[in-house]
Amino acid sequence: MPLWLLSVGHGSRQALVVAGPHANEPVGGATVLRLAERALGDPRLTEDADATWNLLLCLDPDGLRHNEGWLTGPYTLDRYARHFFRPGFLEQPEWLPDGAAAATLPETRALLALQDELRPFLQCSLHGVDVGGGFAEVTHDLPGLARRVAHSAARLGIPRELGAYDTLYWPALGPAVYRIPPPRRGDLVAAITEAAVESTWSHPRRYGTVTAVVEAPMWGVAAVEDGSPPADRDGALRAVSRTLRHDTRLLRGILARVRPHLAAVPEAARLLAPVDDYLLVCPGLADAWDPDTAAGDGPGHALPPLSTAHLTALRIAGRRLALRTAGLLHQLVTGAGRDPAGALPELDRLIDAWCADYRDGCVARWIPVARQAEYQTRVVLAAFELAARYAPARSRSGEQGWGSGAAVPMHRE
DSSP states (O other), X not given: OOOOEEEEOOOSEEEEEEOOSSTTOXXXXXXXXXXXXXXXXXXXXXXTXXXXXXXXXXXXXXXHHTTHHHHTSOOOHHHHHXXXXXXXXXXXXXXXXXXXXXXXXHHHHHHHHHHHHHOOSEEEEEEEEEEEOBEEEESSOOTTHHHXXXXXXXXXXXXXXXXXXXXXXXXXEETTEEEOOOOOOOOHHHHHHHOOSSBTTTGGGGGTOEEEEEEEEEEEOGGGGOOSOOSOHHXXXXXXXXXXXXXXXXXXXXXXXXXGGOTTSTTHXXXXXXXXXXXXXXXXXXXXXXXXXXXXXXXXXXXXXXOHHHHHHHHHHHHHHHHHHHHHHHHHHHHHTSOTTOOHHHHHHHHHHHHHIIIIISOOEEOOHHHHHHHHHHHHHHHHHHHHHHSOOOOTTSOOSTTTTOOOOTXXX
C-alpha cells in the first residue's frame, strides 16, 4: 500500500510527524488529522513559526490492515488480543538493525529519504501503549516538556507512566519523560528489549533534529503513576519473573504442538515471526528482572531504583508478551481451519484469564479514542513549541545547531 504524506504550511522550518510506526498502534492516524486541523486554523503553528507540518499518515499500512479485526470495535481486551498483529522485529519499519545503508523495507527507505530531504527541526513518532500510561521519549532535553505532559494528562484523565518498561535503563528528564540513549549495536534480544539501537529516531540527528516519541495508552492503569516506594520490591520482582517463565513454558509447548500443522496457513510465516521473537526474549527478561539471578542485579545491568510504578509496568509488560503470543497462536490455529493439536481451548482459556488479570488485577480501563488522540496532539504541540524555541536557526548550509556546538538556552523555561 502507498504511504501518504500531508503537508500543511509553507515555512522553511520543517516538522515531521510519523503515525502508525507499529501496526497495532493506530491512534496516531487520528492524531495527525487533528494536527492538520490545528495547523490550518492557527497561523502561530505555520506562518508565525515559519514552519511546514509534514504528516505521514501511516508508516505501516500493510501491518495495520492485519488489525482490522479489532479496530472497528467493540474495544475489549479479549477482542484486541485475539486480533492483535505486529510484525516481527526485523519487519518493523522504524528499526535499523544493520544501519540505514542496509535498510531493506520499502517503508523504512521511504522514511529515511523523507528525513534526508526535509532535515526537520522536529520529528515526532506517534506510538500507542496497549495497557499502561502515557509518556514521551526524546533525543534532546526540552525543558518544560514534563510539565506540559503532566498538564495534558491531568486534563484528559490519562495516567502518566512513571516507570515505563521501555525506558527502564534510560535517564529520566522529568516525570514520564525519558531521554533516548545514543544508538549502539547489539544482538537481536538487546535490540528488542532495550531499543537503544540504530533507528529512524536517531537517523536525522545529523541535521540537528529533535525526535520525540509520544506514547498514548489505549487502556489506562492508574498504578503506573504511583511513584511511592514498593512494600516488597524483591517479592514483586520474583512474582513477575516466575509468572513470565511459567507462561513462556506453556506457550512454547503449545507452539511445538501447533507448528507442524501450519504449512497451509496463509501468512503463517508472518504470524510466526513475532511469536518466535517474543518467546526468544522472555527468558532473558525474566532473568533480568529476578533479584535472585546474576542478570537481575549483576554488574553492568543492575536494576535502577524501583517505585510501585516500575513494578506495575513490569507486571504489565510480562503479561503483554504472553498475551500477544497467545493471540497470534490463536490466529494461526483458527487460520488453519482445524485444530488437530487441540490447542484452541487452551489458548482461549489463557487469553480470557490474562485479559481478566489486566481488567481486574491491574484495573485497566478503556480510554476513548478522542481522548487518546487529543492527549497525543497536545504533547506534539508542546514539543513543537519547545523545540522551535530552543533549536537554533537553520544556517545557510542547511545545518541546524543542536549538534554543532551552538548554545541552547536551557534556562528559559
